[in-house]
Amino acid sequence: MQITQIAGFLGCGKTTLMLQLSRRLAGAGQRKVALVVNEIGEIPVDGKVIEESGMQVKDIGGGCICCEVAATFAKTVYNLYRDFRPDHVLVEPTGVAVPHQVKLAARMSGRDAKISVGPAIVLFDATRPAELLDMDMLGQLVTTQVKDADIVAISKVDAVDPGCIDESTAKVTELNAKAAIVNLSSFTGLGIDTLVERILNWKE
Amino acid sequence: MTDDSAPVSGCYTEHGVSGYGVAAKLSRNEPMPEAFVKAMAEAMMMAIASRCIDLGAKCIGHIKSHLRTEAGTIKADTIGVSHGSFSSGAISHPVKDLYLAINSIVQGIPEDAVKAATLDGMHEVAEQRGLSVVKEKEHTYFDEFDFTASKQDFIKKLAEQFEQDKRG
Numbered sequence: 001m002q003i004t005q006i007a008g009f010l011g012c013g014k015t016t017l018m019l020q021l022s023r024r025l026a027g028a029g030q031r032k033v034a035l036v037v038n039e040i041g042e043i044p045v046d047g048k049v050i051e052e053s054g055m056q057v058k059d060i061g062g063g064c065i066c067c068e069v070a071a072t073f074a075k076t077v078y079n080l081y082r083d084f085r086p087d088h089v090l091v092e093p094t095g096v097a098v099p100h101q102v103k104l105a106a107r108m109s110g111r112d113a114k115i116s117v118g119p120a121i122v123l124f125d126a127t128r129p130a131e132l133l134d135m136d137m138l139g140q141l142v143t144t145q146v147k148d149a150d151i152v153a154i155s156k157v158d159a160v161d162p163g164c165i166d167e168s169t170a171k172v173t174e175l176n177a178k179a180a181i182v183n184l185s186s187f188t189g190l191g192i193d194t195l196v197e198r199i200l201n202w203k204e
Numbered sequence: 205m206t207d208d209s210a211p212v213s214g215c216y217t218e219h220g221v222s223g224y225g226v227a228a229k230l231s232r233n234e235p236m237p238e239a240f241v242k243a244m245a246e247a248m249m250m251a252i253a254s255r256c257i258d259l260g261a262k263c264i265g266h267i268k269s270h271l272r273t274e275a276g277t278i279k280a281d282t283i284g285v286s287h288g289s290f291s292s293g294a295i296s297h298p299v300k301d302l303y304l305a306i307n308s309i310v311q312g313i314p315e316d317a318v319k320a321a322t323l324d325g326m327h328e329v330a331e332q333r334g335l336s337v338v339k340e341k342e343h344t345y346f347d348e349f350d351f352t353a354s355k356q357d358f359i360k361k362l363a364e365q366f367e368q369d370k371r372g
Binding site: 011039095 | 219264265281283307311
C-alpha cells in the first residue's frame with residue numbers, strides 16, 4: 001500500500017487534483033485507491049465533495065495530521081489497510097501542513113501495516129507566487145512546503161501567461177533544485193499523466 | 205494500534221493561521237433557482253473574505269462552502285478578494301431550504317475574528333437576499349449524512365442532526 005501526499009498551501013487546487021489522480025490511478029478497476037482528507041477548519045467540506053464522487057474517503061478533522069492529530073492519521077491509514085487493502089492511498093493534508101512531518105506520521109502506521117511512502121507532491125499556485133512567498137505573510141511556511149517536495153506541481157498554469165509560469169518555476173527551483181517540476185492544469189488535464197506515471201514508478 | 209499522542213499545538217499557529225467552520229440551515233419563502241443560489245454563495249464568500257481583510261487578515265487561505273439542497277449541491281469558494289469567487293454544481297429545480305457549511309482559513313487574525321467575519325458575512329448576504337438563518341451550528345458538519353440516500357432522505361437526516369443538537 002503506497003501512501004502519496006498531495007500537499008501545498010490553501011487554495012492551490014489540491015482537492016481537484018486528488019479527484020483526478022484518484023480516478024486515473026484506479027483506472028478501470030486495476031487498482032484500489034483510497035483517499036484521506038484533512039482540514040483544520042473542522043468542517044470537512046473537501047471530504048464531502050470528494051465523497052460525492054463515489055471514492056473511498058476518510059475525513060480527519062479537528063487538527064493537522066502533521067502535528068496535532070498525527071496519531072489519528074496513522075490509525076486511519078492502518079484502518080484503511082486492515083479494512084480495504086488499497087494499492088494506493090492519496091492523502092490531502094491541510095494547506096498548512098509540513099510535508100516531511102506528514103511522511104513521518106504516515107510511517108507511524110508502518111508499525112502495523114505494510115506500507116511504502118510515495119512522493120510528496122507539493123502544489124504551487126502560479127496565480128499568486130508573490131503572495132505565497134511574501135516573508136511577512138506565509139513565506140516561511142510555503143518555503144518549507146516547497147523544500148520538502150519530491151515533485152512540485154506548478155498549478156493553475158491555464159490561468160496565467162507563460163511569463164508567470166517561468167516566474168513560479170524559477171522561484172521553486174531556487175528553493176528546491178532536486179524536486180521534479182510539473183506544469184499542472186486540473187482544468188485542461190495538463191500534467192496529470194506525468195504525475196500518475198511518477199506515482200506508479202516511485203521508489204523510496 | 206494505539207492513539208498515544210498527547211495534544212500538541214498546530215504547526216500552522218506559529219504562522220498566524222486560524223480556521224473557523226460553521227453549518228447552517230437557510231430558508232426563504234420564495235423558491236430559489238440555481239443562478240440565485242450560486243450568486244448568493246459567491247457573494248457570501250466575497251463578503252467573508254472582505255471582512256477578514258477589514259479585520260486585519262494578511263492573506264485568505266480559502267473560504268469554502270458546500271450547499272446541500274433537495275435538488276442537488278452547489279459549491280463556492282474564494283482564495284481572496286482580488287481573485288474573485290467561483291461556484292460549481294447544479295440544482296435541478298428551485299428550492300426553499302439550503303443546508304450550508306462554510307470553512308474559513310485565514311492568516312493574520314485570531315480565530316475569534318475569523319468567526320466574526322464568517323458569521324457576519326453569512327448573515328448579511330443571506331438577509332440581503334431575503335433568506336433567514338433558521339439554524340446554525342459551529343465547528344460541526346452533517347457527519348451522519350449518507351450520500352447514497354435519496355434526496356428526500358438526506359434532507360431529513362440533516363434536519364434531524366440540527367434537532368439532536370438542539371436537544372443535546
